[in-house]
Amino acid sequence: MIIEHQNVFKIAAHHRFQWEEAQQSHVILFPEGMVKLNASAGEVLSLVDGKNSIDYIVTLLKEKFKDVESIEKDILSMIQFALDKAWIEKVI
Amino acid sequence: MALQNNGVEASVTHTQPLWLLAEITYRCPLHCAFCYNPTDYDKHTQNELSTDQWINVLRDARKLGALQLGISGGEPLLRDDIEEIAIEAKNLGYYSNLITSGVGLTEKRIQAFKDGGLDHIQLSMHDITEEISNFVTNTKTFELKKKVAAMIKSHGYPMVLNVVIHRYNIGHIKEILEMAEALGADYVELANTQYYGWSLVNRNQLMPTKEQIDNAEKVTNKFREKMGNKMKIFFVVPDYFSERPKKCMNGWGEVFMIVTANGDVLPCHSARVIPNIEFPNVREKGLMWAWQDSPAFNRYRGDSWMKEPCRTCPEKEKDLGGCRCQAFLLSGDAESADPVCSLSPHHHLIEKAIEDAKNPILKEQPIIFRNDKNSKKIISGEVKDRIKDYHATP
Numbered sequence: 001m002i003i004e005h006q007n008v009f010k011i012a013a014h015h016r017f018q019w020e021e022a023q024q025s026h027v028i029l030f031p032e033g034m035v036k037l038n039a040s041a042g043e044v045l046s047l048v049d050g051k052n053s054i055d056y057i058v059t060l061l062k063e064k065f066k067d068v069e070s071i072e073k074d075i076l077s078m079i080q081f082a083l084d085k086a087w088i089e090k091v092i
Numbered sequence: 093m094a095l096q097n098n099g100v101e102a103s104v105t106h107t108q109p110l111w112l113l114a115e116i117t118y119r120c121p122l123h124c125a126f127c128y129n130p131t132d133y134d135k136h137t138q139n140e141l142s143t144d145q146w147i148n149v150l151r152d153a154r155k156l157g158a159l160q161l162g163i164s165g166g167e168p169l170l171r172d173d174i175e176e177i178a179i180e181a182k183n184l185g186y187y188s189n190l191i192t193s194g195v196g197l198t199e200k201r202i203q204a205f206k207d208g209g210l211d212h213i214q215l216s217m218h219d220i221t222e223e224i225s226n227f228v229t230n231t232k233t234f235e236l237k238k239k240v241a242a243m244i245k246s247h248g249y250p251m252v253l254n255v256v257i258h259r260y261n262i263g264h265i266k267e268i269l270e271m272a273e274a275l276g277a278d279y280v281e282l283a284n285t286q287y288y289g290w291s292l293v294n295r296n297q298l299m300p301t302k303e304q305i306d307n308a309e310k311v312t313n314k315f316r317e318k319m320g321n322k323m324k325i326f327f328v329v330p331d332y333f334s335e336r337p338k339k340c341m342n343g344w345g346e347v348f349m350i351v352t353a354n355g356d357v358l359p360c361h362s363a364r365v366i367p368n369i370e371f372p373n374v375r376e377k378g379l380m381w382a383w384q385d386s387p388a389f390n391r392y393r394g395d396s397w398m399k400e401p402c403r404t405c406p407e408k409e410k411d412l413g414g415c416r417c418q419a420f421l422l423s424g425d426a427e428s429a430d431p432v433c434s435l436s437p438h439h440h441l442i443e444k445a446i447e448d449a450k451n452p453i454l455k456e457q458p459i460i461f462r463n464d465k466n467s468k469k470i471i472s473g474e475v476k477d478r479i480k481d482y483h484a485t486p
Contacts, residue, residue, distance in 0.1 A: 022155075031252045034160055
Protein backbone atom coordinates (compact mmCIF):
# COMPACT_ATOMS: atom_id res chain seq x y z
CA MET A 1 0.00 0.00 0.00
CA ILE A 2 1.28 3.45 -0.89
CA ILE A 3 0.80 6.03 1.81
CA GLU A 4 -0.88 9.24 0.64
CA HIS A 5 -0.78 12.53 2.46
CA GLN A 6 -4.52 12.65 3.02
CA ASN A 7 -4.60 9.14 4.58
CA VAL A 8 -5.70 8.70 8.16
CA PHE A 9 -4.59 5.73 10.25
CA LYS A 10 -5.43 4.38 13.67
CA ILE A 11 -3.89 1.84 16.01
CA ALA A 12 -5.05 -1.55 14.69
CA ALA A 13 -7.80 -3.54 16.34
CA HIS A 14 -6.59 -5.76 19.18
CA HIS A 15 -3.50 -3.59 19.59
CA ARG A 16 -2.89 -1.12 22.34
CA PHE A 17 -0.45 1.76 22.33
CA GLN A 18 0.53 3.23 25.66
CA TRP A 19 3.20 5.06 27.61
CA GLU A 20 5.08 2.88 30.09
CA GLU A 21 6.48 4.64 33.08
CA ALA A 22 8.67 1.68 34.12
CA GLN A 23 10.24 1.40 30.67
CA GLN A 24 10.25 5.15 29.98
CA SER A 25 8.97 4.42 26.51
CA HIS A 26 5.87 3.88 24.43
CA VAL A 27 4.90 0.27 23.79
CA ILE A 28 2.55 -1.58 21.48
CA LEU A 29 0.76 -4.51 23.04
CA PHE A 30 -1.08 -7.26 21.18
CA PRO A 31 -1.94 -10.93 21.68
CA GLU A 32 1.23 -12.87 22.44
CA GLY A 33 3.55 -9.95 22.10
CA MET A 34 4.74 -6.45 22.73
CA VAL A 35 7.16 -4.02 21.18
CA LYS A 36 9.06 -1.32 22.99
CA LEU A 37 9.27 1.71 20.74
CA ASN A 38 12.14 4.14 20.49
CA ALA A 39 11.47 7.80 21.14
CA SER A 40 10.86 8.87 17.55
CA ALA A 41 8.59 5.93 16.74
CA GLY A 42 6.65 6.70 19.92
CA GLU A 43 6.38 10.33 18.89
CA VAL A 44 4.95 9.44 15.48
CA LEU A 45 2.56 6.74 16.66
CA SER A 46 1.15 8.89 19.44
CA LEU A 47 -0.22 11.09 16.67
CA VAL A 48 -1.77 8.16 14.80
CA ASP A 49 -5.20 8.40 16.42
CA GLY A 50 -7.78 7.81 13.70
CA LYS A 51 -8.23 11.58 13.18
CA ASN A 52 -4.92 13.14 12.17
CA SER A 53 -4.02 12.90 8.49
CA ILE A 54 -0.47 12.05 7.46
CA ASP A 55 -0.17 15.59 6.17
CA TYR A 56 -1.11 16.99 9.58
CA ILE A 57 1.30 14.67 11.41
CA VAL A 58 4.18 15.64 9.12
CA THR A 59 3.44 19.36 9.49
CA LEU A 60 3.21 19.11 13.25
CA LEU A 61 6.46 17.18 13.68
CA LYS A 62 8.30 19.39 11.18
CA GLU A 63 7.33 22.34 13.33
CA LYS A 64 8.33 20.57 16.55
CA PHE A 65 11.70 19.28 15.30
CA LYS A 66 12.90 22.10 13.06
CA ASP A 67 16.52 21.02 13.21
CA VAL A 68 15.97 17.48 12.05
CA GLU A 69 16.75 17.04 8.40
CA SER A 70 14.66 14.78 6.17
CA ILE A 71 12.13 14.32 8.94
CA GLU A 72 9.30 13.80 6.46
CA LYS A 73 11.03 10.77 4.99
CA ASP A 74 11.60 9.33 8.47
CA ILE A 75 7.97 9.81 9.44
CA LEU A 76 6.69 8.15 6.29
CA SER A 77 9.03 5.20 6.64
CA MET A 78 7.95 4.78 10.26
CA ILE A 79 4.28 4.78 9.21
CA GLN A 80 5.07 2.28 6.47
CA PHE A 81 6.89 0.06 8.94
CA ALA A 82 3.98 0.13 11.41
CA LEU A 83 1.58 -0.65 8.57
CA ASP A 84 3.66 -3.63 7.40
CA LYS A 85 3.71 -4.91 10.97
CA ALA A 86 -0.09 -4.45 11.12
CA TRP A 87 0.22 -2.24 14.21
CA ILE A 88 -1.91 0.40 12.48
CA GLU A 89 -4.76 0.31 10.00
CA LYS A 90 -6.18 2.72 7.49
CA VAL A 91 -9.29 4.70 8.35
CA ILE A 92 -9.40 6.94 5.25
CA MET B 93 27.65 -1.53 42.57
CA ALA B 94 25.41 0.38 44.96
CA LEU B 95 25.21 -0.64 48.57
CA GLN B 96 21.92 -0.86 50.37
CA ASN B 97 21.60 0.75 53.79
CA ASN B 98 22.31 -2.60 55.40
CA GLY B 99 25.67 -2.63 53.67
CA VAL B 100 24.79 -5.53 51.40
CA GLU B 101 25.34 -5.16 47.69
CA ALA B 102 22.13 -4.18 45.97
CA SER B 103 20.52 -6.53 43.53
CA VAL B 104 22.52 -7.50 40.49
CA THR B 105 19.51 -7.27 38.25
CA HIS B 106 18.53 -4.33 36.12
CA THR B 107 15.79 -6.31 34.50
CA GLN B 108 12.06 -5.84 34.77
CA PRO B 109 9.42 -8.49 34.46
CA LEU B 110 7.44 -7.75 31.30
CA TRP B 111 5.23 -10.82 31.47
CA LEU B 112 3.28 -11.95 34.47
CA LEU B 113 1.69 -15.36 34.29
CA ALA B 114 -0.91 -15.99 36.96
CA GLU B 115 -1.40 -19.73 37.33
CA ILE B 116 -4.48 -18.98 39.27
CA THR B 117 -5.63 -22.51 40.02
CA TYR B 118 -4.38 -26.01 39.31
CA ARG B 119 -7.90 -27.40 39.31
CA CYS B 120 -8.91 -28.37 35.80
CA PRO B 121 -11.83 -30.15 34.17
CA LEU B 122 -9.51 -31.43 31.43
CA HIS B 123 -6.89 -34.09 31.96
CA CYS B 124 -4.48 -33.47 29.10
CA ALA B 125 -1.69 -35.96 28.68
CA PHE B 126 0.74 -33.17 27.71
CA CYS B 127 0.03 -30.70 30.51
CA TYR B 128 3.18 -28.92 31.66
CA ASN B 129 1.74 -28.33 35.14
CA PRO B 130 3.65 -29.95 37.99
CA THR B 131 2.81 -33.62 38.40
CA ASP B 132 2.45 -33.00 42.14
CA TYR B 133 -0.05 -30.16 41.59
CA ASP B 134 -2.47 -31.90 43.92
CA LYS B 135 -0.47 -30.39 46.79
CA HIS B 136 -1.48 -26.93 45.64
CA THR B 137 -5.22 -27.24 45.10
CA GLN B 138 -6.27 -26.50 48.69
CA ASN B 139 -4.28 -23.35 49.39
CA GLU B 140 -5.06 -20.98 46.52
CA LEU B 141 -4.48 -17.26 46.87
CA SER B 142 -7.60 -15.19 47.59
CA THR B 143 -9.00 -12.54 45.24
CA ASP B 144 -7.42 -9.78 47.33
CA GLN B 145 -4.06 -11.51 47.28
CA TRP B 146 -4.23 -11.78 43.49
CA ILE B 147 -5.12 -8.13 43.17
CA ASN B 148 -2.09 -7.24 45.26
CA VAL B 149 0.08 -9.45 43.05
CA LEU B 150 -1.19 -7.59 39.98
CA ARG B 151 -0.50 -4.20 41.55
CA ASP B 152 2.99 -5.10 42.73
CA ALA B 153 4.02 -6.71 39.46
CA ARG B 154 2.76 -3.69 37.53
CA LYS B 155 4.96 -1.46 39.68
CA LEU B 156 7.91 -3.64 38.72
CA GLY B 157 7.08 -3.09 35.05
CA ALA B 158 4.94 -6.08 34.06
CA LEU B 159 2.53 -5.35 31.23
CA GLN B 160 1.46 -8.58 29.61
CA LEU B 161 -0.75 -10.59 31.92
CA GLY B 162 -1.69 -14.21 31.30
CA ILE B 163 -4.45 -15.62 33.48
CA SER B 164 -3.93 -19.33 33.32
CA GLY B 165 -4.13 -22.52 35.31
CA GLY B 166 -5.37 -25.30 35.41
CA GLU B 167 -8.62 -23.85 34.18
CA PRO B 168 -8.93 -20.28 35.48
CA LEU B 169 -12.68 -20.23 34.87
CA LEU B 170 -13.14 -22.66 37.74
CA ARG B 171 -12.72 -19.60 39.92
CA ASP B 172 -15.60 -17.14 40.07
CA ASP B 173 -13.42 -14.07 40.63
CA ILE B 174 -11.73 -13.91 37.22
CA GLU B 175 -14.07 -11.08 36.19
CA GLU B 176 -12.99 -9.02 39.18
CA ILE B 177 -9.32 -9.76 38.53
CA ALA B 178 -9.70 -8.82 34.84
CA ILE B 179 -11.22 -5.44 35.76
CA GLU B 180 -8.30 -4.72 38.06
CA ALA B 181 -5.88 -5.75 35.30
CA LYS B 182 -7.53 -3.29 32.95
CA ASN B 183 -7.39 -0.47 35.49
CA LEU B 184 -3.71 -1.10 36.08
CA GLY B 185 -2.91 -0.94 32.35
CA TYR B 186 -2.10 -4.58 31.68
CA TYR B 187 -2.72 -6.19 28.33
CA SER B 188 -4.62 -9.14 29.69
CA ASN B 189 -5.13 -12.60 28.31
CA LEU B 190 -7.36 -15.37 29.59
CA ILE B 191 -5.83 -18.75 28.74
CA THR B 192 -8.63 -21.27 28.80
CA SER B 193 -9.89 -24.65 27.71
CA GLY B 194 -13.24 -22.96 27.14
CA VAL B 195 -14.97 -25.05 29.78
CA GLY B 196 -17.00 -22.69 31.93
CA LEU B 197 -17.09 -19.80 29.47
CA THR B 198 -20.70 -18.69 29.22
CA GLU B 199 -22.37 -15.78 27.40
CA LYS B 200 -22.75 -14.03 30.74
CA ARG B 201 -19.10 -14.41 31.68
CA ILE B 202 -17.69 -13.41 28.32
CA GLN B 203 -19.88 -10.31 28.33
CA ALA B 204 -18.53 -9.44 31.77
CA PHE B 205 -14.97 -9.90 30.48
CA LYS B 206 -15.70 -7.67 27.50
CA ASP B 207 -17.27 -4.98 29.71
CA GLY B 208 -14.43 -5.27 32.22
CA GLY B 209 -11.73 -4.77 29.60
CA LEU B 210 -10.12 -8.19 29.24
CA ASP B 211 -8.05 -7.87 26.05
CA HIS B 212 -8.03 -11.35 24.65
CA ILE B 213 -8.86 -14.97 25.19
CA GLN B 214 -6.61 -17.79 24.14
CA LEU B 215 -8.51 -20.98 23.54
CA SER B 216 -6.91 -24.41 23.44
CA MET B 217 -8.01 -26.75 20.65
CA HIS B 218 -6.61 -30.22 20.21
CA ASP B 219 -7.48 -31.73 16.89
CA ILE B 220 -9.95 -31.73 14.04
CA THR B 221 -11.26 -35.10 15.07
CA GLU B 222 -13.56 -35.47 18.03
CA GLU B 223 -11.92 -38.81 18.75
CA ILE B 224 -8.39 -37.50 19.28
CA SER B 225 -9.46 -34.27 20.93
CA ASN B 226 -11.48 -36.18 23.49
CA PHE B 227 -8.80 -38.85 23.86
CA VAL B 228 -5.85 -36.60 24.60
CA THR B 229 -7.82 -34.40 27.00
CA ASN B 230 -9.53 -37.44 28.50
CA THR B 231 -12.85 -35.56 28.34
CA LYS B 232 -15.75 -34.96 25.96
CA THR B 233 -15.07 -31.34 25.17
CA PHE B 234 -14.63 -31.18 21.39
CA GLU B 235 -18.08 -29.82 20.51
CA LEU B 236 -18.01 -27.39 23.40
CA LYS B 237 -14.70 -25.92 22.24
CA LYS B 238 -16.12 -25.17 18.81
CA LYS B 239 -19.06 -23.35 20.40
CA VAL B 240 -16.74 -21.35 22.62
CA ALA B 241 -14.61 -20.39 19.61
CA ALA B 242 -17.70 -18.94 17.93
CA MET B 243 -18.62 -17.09 21.13
CA ILE B 244 -15.16 -15.52 21.39
CA LYS B 245 -15.37 -14.36 17.80
CA SER B 246 -18.89 -12.97 18.12
CA HIS B 247 -17.85 -10.80 21.06
CA GLY B 248 -15.25 -9.08 18.92
CA TYR B 249 -12.27 -10.69 20.57
CA PRO B 250 -9.23 -11.59 18.52
CA MET B 251 -9.37 -15.33 17.95
CA VAL B 252 -6.22 -16.81 19.41
CA LEU B 253 -5.99 -20.58 19.16
CA ASN B 254 -3.38 -22.68 20.85
CA VAL B 255 -2.93 -26.22 19.63
CA VAL B 256 -0.45 -28.45 21.41
CA ILE B 257 1.16 -30.76 18.86
CA HIS B 258 2.10 -34.36 19.56
CA ARG B 259 2.17 -37.77 17.92
CA TYR B 260 -1.61 -38.05 17.79
CA ASN B 261 -2.35 -34.83 15.89
CA ILE B 262 0.87 -33.99 14.06
CA GLY B 263 -0.42 -35.67 10.91
CA HIS B 264 -3.38 -33.29 10.86
CA ILE B 265 -1.59 -29.93 10.77
CA LYS B 266 -3.15 -28.89 7.47
CA GLU B 267 -6.63 -29.80 8.64
CA ILE B 268 -6.07 -28.08 11.98
CA LEU B 269 -5.02 -24.90 10.18
CA GLU B 270 -8.04 -25.14 7.90
CA MET B 271 -10.25 -25.45 10.95
CA ALA B 272 -8.55 -22.38 12.44
CA GLU B 273 -9.21 -20.48 9.23
CA ALA B 274 -12.86 -21.54 9.24
CA LEU B 275 -13.19 -20.38 12.86
CA GLY B 276 -11.77 -17.01 11.84
CA ALA B 277 -8.57 -17.32 13.88
CA ASP B 278 -6.31 -14.28 13.94
CA TYR B 279 -3.45 -16.08 15.67
CA VAL B 280 -2.65 -19.77 15.77
CA GLU B 281 0.04 -21.15 17.94
CA LEU B 282 1.14 -24.65 17.00
CA ALA B 283 2.86 -25.46 20.24
CA ASN B 284 5.00 -28.53 19.86
CA THR B 285 4.96 -30.43 23.12
CA GLN B 286 7.83 -29.59 25.42
CA TYR B 287 8.65 -32.30 27.86
CA TYR B 288 7.97 -31.03 31.35
CA GLY B 289 5.50 -32.17 34.00
CA TRP B 290 2.88 -34.57 32.65
CA SER B 291 4.24 -34.46 29.13
CA LEU B 292 7.61 -35.74 30.34
CA VAL B 293 5.92 -38.63 32.13
CA ASN B 294 4.09 -39.37 28.88
CA ARG B 295 6.94 -38.55 26.51
CA ASN B 296 7.04 -41.99 25.03
CA GLN B 297 3.38 -41.65 24.01
CA LEU B 298 3.52 -38.08 22.77
CA MET B 299 6.79 -37.60 20.97
CA PRO B 300 6.60 -37.55 17.17
CA THR B 301 9.44 -38.53 14.87
CA LYS B 302 11.86 -36.11 13.25
CA GLU B 303 10.25 -36.74 9.86
CA GLN B 304 6.84 -35.85 11.26
CA ILE B 305 8.18 -32.59 12.70
CA ASP B 306 9.90 -31.65 9.43
CA ASN B 307 6.77 -32.38 7.47
CA ALA B 308 4.56 -30.44 9.88
CA GLU B 309 6.83 -27.44 9.52
CA LYS B 310 6.67 -27.61 5.74
CA VAL B 311 2.89 -27.79 5.76
CA THR B 312 2.76 -24.85 8.16
CA ASN B 313 5.07 -22.71 6.03
CA LYS B 314 2.97 -23.37 2.96
CA PHE B 315 -0.22 -22.46 4.78
CA ARG B 316 1.38 -19.32 6.20
CA GLU B 317 2.31 -18.15 2.73
CA LYS B 318 -1.28 -18.58 1.64
CA MET B 319 -2.71 -16.66 4.61
CA GLY B 320 -0.25 -13.75 4.69
CA ASN B 321 -1.08 -11.21 7.38
CA LYS B 322 -4.65 -12.45 7.77
CA MET B 323 -3.78 -15.23 10.18
CA LYS B 324 -0.53 -15.26 12.11
CA ILE B 325 0.79 -18.76 12.57
CA PHE B 326 3.50 -19.60 15.06
CA PHE B 327 5.34 -22.89 14.77
CA VAL B 328 8.19 -23.29 17.15
CA VAL B 329 10.47 -26.23 16.37
CA PRO B 330 10.59 -28.31 19.54
CA ASP B 331 13.98 -28.08 21.18
CA TYR B 332 14.65 -31.83 21.13
CA PHE B 333 14.89 -31.54 17.35
CA SER B 334 17.09 -28.49 17.08
CA GLU B 335 20.86 -28.43 17.30
CA ARG B 336 21.12 -25.74 19.90
CA PRO B 337 19.16 -25.26 23.10
CA LYS B 338 16.51 -22.59 23.48
CA LYS B 339 17.21 -19.43 25.43
CA CYS B 340 14.70 -20.62 27.96
CA MET B 341 12.25 -17.94 29.18
CA ASN B 342 14.62 -15.47 27.51
CA GLY B 343 16.83 -15.97 30.54
CA TRP B 344 16.16 -16.90 34.17
CA GLY B 345 14.56 -13.92 35.89
CA GLU B 346 14.96 -11.70 32.83
CA VAL B 347 11.43 -10.93 31.58
CA PHE B 348 9.05 -13.58 32.92
CA MET B 349 7.49 -13.92 36.33
CA ILE B 350 5.05 -16.61 37.28
CA VAL B 351 2.90 -16.61 40.36
CA THR B 352 1.37 -19.99 41.07
CA ALA B 353 -1.98 -20.90 42.60
CA ASN B 354 -0.46 -21.16 46.08
CA GLY B 355 1.55 -17.95 45.73
CA ASP B 356 4.98 -19.26 44.80
CA VAL B 357 6.92 -16.85 42.61
CA LEU B 358 8.84 -18.58 39.85
CA PRO B 359 11.07 -17.56 36.94
CA CYS B 360 9.56 -20.33 34.79
CA HIS B 361 6.69 -22.80 34.83
CA SER B 362 8.55 -25.82 36.08
CA ALA B 363 11.28 -24.28 38.22
CA ARG B 364 10.06 -26.07 41.34
CA VAL B 365 11.46 -29.37 40.01
CA ILE B 366 14.96 -28.09 40.74
CA PRO B 367 15.97 -29.25 44.20
CA ASN B 368 17.49 -27.09 46.92
CA ILE B 369 16.01 -23.80 45.76
CA GLU B 370 13.59 -22.08 48.04
CA PHE B 371 11.22 -20.08 45.88
CA PRO B 372 9.69 -16.94 47.30
CA ASN B 373 6.00 -16.87 48.13
CA VAL B 374 3.82 -13.77 47.96
CA ARG B 375 2.40 -14.58 51.40
CA GLU B 376 5.82 -13.97 52.91
CA LYS B 377 7.77 -11.24 51.18
CA GLY B 378 6.73 -8.88 48.42
CA LEU B 379 7.15 -9.36 44.71
CA MET B 380 9.85 -6.74 44.51
CA TRP B 381 12.06 -8.73 46.88
CA ALA B 382 11.22 -11.91 44.98
CA TRP B 383 12.26 -10.44 41.64
CA GLN B 384 15.23 -8.36 42.66
CA ASP B 385 16.76 -9.90 45.72
CA SER B 386 15.57 -13.45 46.30
CA PRO B 387 18.36 -16.03 46.03
CA ALA B 388 16.07 -18.09 43.77
CA PHE B 389 15.73 -15.39 41.10
CA ASN B 390 19.41 -14.55 41.23
CA ARG B 391 20.53 -18.16 41.12
CA TYR B 392 20.88 -18.42 37.33
CA ARG B 393 21.12 -14.80 36.31
CA GLY B 394 24.27 -13.93 34.41
CA ASP B 395 26.70 -16.76 33.65
CA SER B 396 28.82 -17.25 36.78
CA TRP B 397 26.89 -20.44 37.64
CA MET B 398 27.84 -22.12 34.36
CA LYS B 399 29.95 -25.24 34.06
CA GLU B 400 31.83 -26.49 31.04
CA PRO B 401 31.10 -26.73 28.16
CA CYS B 402 28.85 -23.66 28.64
CA ARG B 403 31.31 -21.51 30.56
CA THR B 404 33.75 -21.06 27.69
CA CYS B 405 31.23 -21.55 24.89
CA PRO B 406 31.20 -18.72 22.32
CA GLU B 407 27.41 -19.07 22.14
CA LYS B 408 26.72 -18.82 25.85
CA GLU B 409 25.16 -15.37 25.56
CA LYS B 410 22.89 -16.58 22.81
CA ASP B 411 21.20 -19.46 24.64
CA LEU B 412 22.46 -19.14 28.24
CA GLY B 413 23.08 -22.86 28.30
CA GLY B 414 19.43 -23.70 27.59
CA CYS B 415 16.87 -24.72 30.16
CA ARG B 416 17.85 -25.30 33.80
CA CYS B 417 14.81 -27.48 34.47
CA GLN B 418 15.43 -29.67 31.45
CA ALA B 419 19.09 -29.99 32.42
CA PHE B 420 18.02 -31.22 35.85
CA LEU B 421 15.17 -33.43 34.68
CA LEU B 422 17.35 -35.33 32.24
CA SER B 423 20.84 -35.20 33.74
CA GLY B 424 20.16 -34.72 37.45
CA ASP B 425 22.26 -31.53 37.49
CA ALA B 426 20.54 -28.20 36.92
CA GLU B 427 23.85 -26.48 36.28
CA SER B 428 24.93 -28.76 33.47
CA ALA B 429 24.35 -27.83 29.83
CA ASP B 430 20.84 -28.49 28.56
CA PRO B 431 21.10 -32.01 27.06
CA VAL B 432 19.39 -30.68 23.93
CA CYS B 433 22.71 -29.00 23.06
CA SER B 434 24.85 -31.18 20.82
CA LEU B 435 27.86 -30.16 22.95
CA SER B 436 26.29 -31.45 26.16
CA PRO B 437 27.85 -34.59 27.65
CA HIS B 438 24.25 -35.81 28.12
CA HIS B 439 23.15 -35.22 24.54
CA HIS B 440 22.87 -38.98 23.96
CA LEU B 441 19.72 -38.91 26.12
CA ILE B 442 18.02 -36.70 23.54
CA GLU B 443 19.31 -38.76 20.64
CA LYS B 444 17.92 -41.86 22.29
CA ALA B 445 14.51 -40.24 22.81
CA ILE B 446 14.41 -39.25 19.13
CA GLU B 447 15.41 -42.76 18.13
CA ASP B 448 12.84 -44.32 20.47
CA ALA B 449 10.11 -42.17 18.95
CA LYS B 450 10.44 -44.27 15.80
CA ASN B 451 9.40 -47.37 17.69
CA PRO B 452 7.35 -46.21 20.66
CA ILE B 453 6.23 -48.69 23.29
CA LEU B 454 2.62 -47.55 23.49
CA LYS B 455 0.80 -50.48 25.00
CA GLU B 456 3.26 -51.13 27.80
CA GLN B 457 3.29 -47.52 28.91
CA PRO B 458 -0.26 -46.20 28.72
CA ILE B 459 -0.82 -42.47 29.12
CA ILE B 460 -0.96 -41.23 32.68
CA PHE B 461 -3.61 -38.55 32.37
CA ARG B 462 -3.34 -35.38 34.39
CA ASN B 463 -5.85 -35.79 37.18
CA ASP B 464 -5.99 -35.61 40.95
CA LYS B 465 -5.82 -39.37 41.39
CA ASN B 466 -2.69 -39.71 39.28
CA SER B 467 -1.12 -36.68 40.90
CA LYS B 468 -1.63 -38.31 44.31
CA LYS B 469 -0.11 -41.52 42.96
CA ILE B 470 2.95 -39.66 41.69
CA ILE B 471 3.36 -37.85 45.01
CA SER B 472 3.18 -41.13 46.93
CA GLY B 473 5.69 -42.76 44.56
CA GLU B 474 3.26 -45.36 43.20
CA VAL B 475 4.25 -44.92 39.57
CA LYS B 476 7.97 -44.72 40.20
CA ASP B 477 8.85 -47.12 37.41
CA ARG B 478 7.46 -44.82 34.77
CA ILE B 479 9.51 -41.87 35.87
CA LYS B 480 12.69 -43.42 37.14
CA ASP B 481 14.67 -42.09 34.18
CA TYR B 482 13.68 -38.53 34.99
CA HIS B 483 14.58 -36.56 38.04
CA ALA B 484 11.14 -35.08 37.80
CA THR B 485 9.19 -35.99 40.82
CA PRO B 486 9.34 -36.77 44.51
